[in-house]
Amino acid sequence: MDLPELPELPGDGLPGLFEGTVPPGVYRCDSVGPDVLMQAEAADWIGAVIDLSDVTTKVEFMDRCATGLELPDWFGRNWDALADSLTDLSWWGETNGYMLMTAGWPGFEQADPASAATAVNVFTAAVGYWTVRSAPLTVLLG
Template sequence: MTSPVQLPELPDDGLSGIFDGTVPPGVYRVPSVGPDALLRAQAEDWQAAVLDLGDVTDKAGFLDACASGLELPDWFGRNWDALADCLTDLSWWGEPGGYLILTSGWPAFEQAAPETAAQAAEVLTAAVGYWAVRDASLTALLG
């Protein structure tokens, strides 16, 4: 059995640290993602989306959740390369102060499909790195 991907927990500064820049952009584990995170992102002029992974047990389900939760463009090809392309071209989201991807159901998804979850985390981490050197950063919270 594949062990869970080693990702850091969100530091104590939490959402405030993400928005004020004291917590670096990244892919972080969180105990849960509540509606307050989405509201706070909107208040900070960030674009945010929630990926509901509650019933997701495979790659196709994860990519479908990305397509709907992120409202990906019609050209999204539902594969890892297409997801990476979409996450490095967030033009359909406008030009906010930053981008925040929230997931709910990550632990169950990771348990059901550990290799797919590892690949998803890798794609998210690469996208965070891409945005880290640009005006708007990207952070993903996996809860």
Template sequence: MTDLLPAPGLTGLLLGATPPGVYRLPPADTTPRVVSLAAEADWRGATLRLGGVTTKTAFLDRCATDLEFPEWFGRNWDALADCLTDLSWWREEGKARGYLVLAEEWTAFRKAAPKDARTAEAIFGDAVDYWAGEESPLAVLLG
């Protein structure tokens, strides 16, 4: 099980006081608040909407759509790892202080597809570790 985002919470993550990681989003933090704070801190954020997602196929399809993955995304676990360790598809003009993926309704997905959720969480963790030493890290919040 992933740890809850530690104090000082989202602000600490965005300002560098809390190391990037895969964290459970505190219940008091809402998607609009997370997106707004990330933008204010010059982080690029994306929301992965997992409502109604109960299978690996649906999860990967939702990643492709919500995260706006490139055409070459192969809709398998290896391709998910590739997209998360090659963020060229996400970069825009200018430099971001970091990249943030917010996975909404993670608990429901984990209950519906526990094995797939564990695999996805491991891939998220590997991607976060990959970017940890870089100027623009990746963090994942499981809501």
């Protein structure tokens, strides 16, 4: 499966996302860290980081999603369950926006390109779902 071409986070970066000058989307970025979560919180966005360091399989990816996103117990650790979780963020609470970030994405993408491509498709569909709602979702792949 070919990996989709993903844009880099535009020059306006995080402030642009929070102000609405950068559209919600799935973006590549150099890195994510605590400062990104602090900026999201300051903008009244809810954010989480999925640590993909040393993740090489779909099973490990799903486990890290469950942990990093603090997914509900009903999360089934498959693509459909991830899609369902990302289109029903009621468990995350009310907010101005949602930000999902990954750390270690390039390593996972290289180790399991098929799963990485499927994850991007799930993320892209979830972003599209939230784009027409009051609280957008953006995914940063770092």
